[in-house]
Amino acid sequence: MIQTLIEQLEAEHILPFEDLIRLLTEADDDDRAFLFQRARAVTDRYYGHDIYTRGLIEFTNYCKNDCLYCGIRRSNRHVERYRLSEDDILACCREGRKLGFSTFVLQGGEDPFYTRERMCHIVSAIREHFPECAITLSIGEKSYDDYLAYYKAGANRYLLRHETADELHYAKLHPPELSLKNRMRCLYDLKAIGYQTGTGFMVGSPGQTPQTLAKDLLFIHKLQPEMIGIGPFIAHHDTPFKDCANGTLDMTVFLIAVLRLIRPNALIPATTALGTIHPDGRKMGVLAGANVVMPNLSPLNVRHQYTLYDNKIYMDAEAAESRGRLKEEMASIGYRITDARGDMKPL
Numbered sequence: 282m283i284q285t286l287i288e289q290l291e292a293e294h295i296l297p298f299e300d301l302i303r304l305l306t307e308a309d310d311d312d313r314a315f316l317f318q319r320a321r322a323v324t325d326r327y328y329g330h331d332i333y334t335r336g337l338i339e340f341t342n343y344c345k346n347d348c349l350y351c352g353i354r355r356s357n358r359h360v361e362r363y364r365l366s367e368d369d370i371l372a373c374c375r376e377g378r379k380l381g382f383s384t385f386v387l388q389g390g391e392d393p394f395y396t397r398e399r400m401c402h403i404v405s406a407i408r409e410h411f412p413e414c415a416i417t418l419s420i421g422e423k424s425y426d427d428y429l430a431y432y433k434a435g436a437n438r439y440l441l442r443h444e445t446a447d448e449l450h451y452a453k454l455h456p457p458e459l460s461l462k463n464r465m466r467c468l469y470d471l472k473a474i475g476y477q478t479g480t481g482f483m484v485g486s487p488g489q490t491p492q493t494l495a496k497d498l499l500f501i502h503k504l505q506p507e508m509i510g511i512g513p514f515i516a517h518h519d520t521p522f523k524d525c526a527n528g529t530l531d532m533t534v535f536l537i538a539v540l541r542l543i544r545p546n547a548l549i550p551a552t553t554a555l556g557t558i559h560p561d562g563r564k565m566g567v568l569a570g571a572n573v574v575m576p577n578l579s580p581l582n583v584r585h586q587y588t589l590y591d592n593k594i595y596m597d598a599e600a601a602e603s604r605g606r607l608k609e610e611m612a613s614i615g616y617r618i619t620d621a622r623g624d625m626k627p628l
C-alpha cells in the first residue's frame with residue numbers, strides 16, 4: 282500500500298496531506314528500499330552519476346538573530362566572532378577555482394556590517410574575477426531591494442531554508458521578532474527576482490512532527506525551489522536546545538528520497554550535517570537521490586568559530602584535502618565529482 286503511494290508521488294509529485302503522513306509514519310524497510318530505488322532512478326534520469334560541488338565560504342559568524350538551535354546565535358557569548366575581508370573572500374575563491382569549483386557559496390550570520398553596498402561590492406568583485414562561476418548567497422532575510430541589488434551585482438543563487446512551514450513550530454525554534462511570514466516573503470521575492478532559490482529545513486528539530494513535516498513537503502511543492510537543502514538537527518552545547526535529541530540518519534535520507542520525487546530535477550545536497558551524524562551519511566544521501574556536496578573553502582583559522590552544531594566534520598582539513606576525500610567517497614559508490622557549474626536541468 283505504501284509502495285502505491287510512492288508510485289503516486291513519483292507520478293504526481295505530491296500527495297494529499299493525510300497520505301504524506303502515512304508515508305512518513307508507516308513505511309517499512311521494503312518500502313524504504315523501493316523509495317530509494319525510485320528516487321535514485323529519477324535523479325539518474327537528469328543528472329546521471331554526476332555530483333556537483335559548491336565551495337562554501339563562511340565569511341562572518343556575527344549574527345543579529347537568536348535562533349534557538351544555532352551555535353552562532355547572538356546570545357552565545359562563547360563564540361569568538363570573525364569577519365572575512367573582501368580580499369580574504371577573493372583568496373578563498375581563487376583557491377577554490379584552482380581546485381575545480383565553479384560555484385561559490387557565501388554564507389554567514391545576519392551581520393549588519395555587510396551593508397547592501399559592501400555586499401554588492403564583494404559580489405561584483407567575484408563576478409569580475411570569475412565571470413564563468415555561479416555566485417550563491419546565504420545571508421538570511423533581507424528586503425526585496427537588497428536582494429535585487431545583489432542580483433544586479435552578479436549573484437545568481439540564494440539559499441534560505443524556511444526551517445519549518447508550521448507557524449507554531451516556527452515560533453518554538455525562533456525568537457519572537459522572526460516570523461514564518463517574513464521568511465516566506467523573502468523566498469517569494471527571491472523567486473520573483475530570478476534567483477535560483479534554495480529552501481529546506483532541519484530534520485528532527487525540536488518539536489517537529491509528521492504533521493509539520495507534511496506541511497514542509499507541501500510548501501516545497503508549492504514554492505518549486507531549484508535547490509532543496511535538508512540535514513539533521515544537531516544539538517549545540519551552548520544553545521537552549523543543548524539537551525535535545527539529534528535528527529536521525531534514517532529520517533534524513535528518507536526525506537531526501539521523498540523530496541527527489543516531489544522535485545525530480547532539483548539540486549539536493551548531501552549536507553555536512555548528514556556526514557557529521559554518520560560516517561557514511563553523505564554516501565547514503567547520494568544513494569537516496571542527493572546530487573550535490575558542499576565542501577568548505579573557509580580559511581582554516583576561522584573554521585572552529587563557525588560552529589552551528591557540535592562535532593562538525595572536516596574542521597581542520599584543507600579545501601583540497603576535503604575535495605579529495607569527497608571524490609574518493611563518491612567514487613566508492615560509483616559516482617563522480619564534476620567541475621561543472623551545476624545549474625538545474627530542465628524537466
Ligand code: SAM
Binds near residue numbers: 516
Ligand atoms: N543566516 C543565514 C540564514 O538564516 O539562512 C544562513 C546561515 S544559517 C547558520 C544556515 C543554516 O544552518 C540554517 O538555515 C539552519 O537550518 C542550519 N543550522 C543552524 N543550526 C543548526 C543545528 N544546530 N543543526 C543543524 N543545522 C543547523
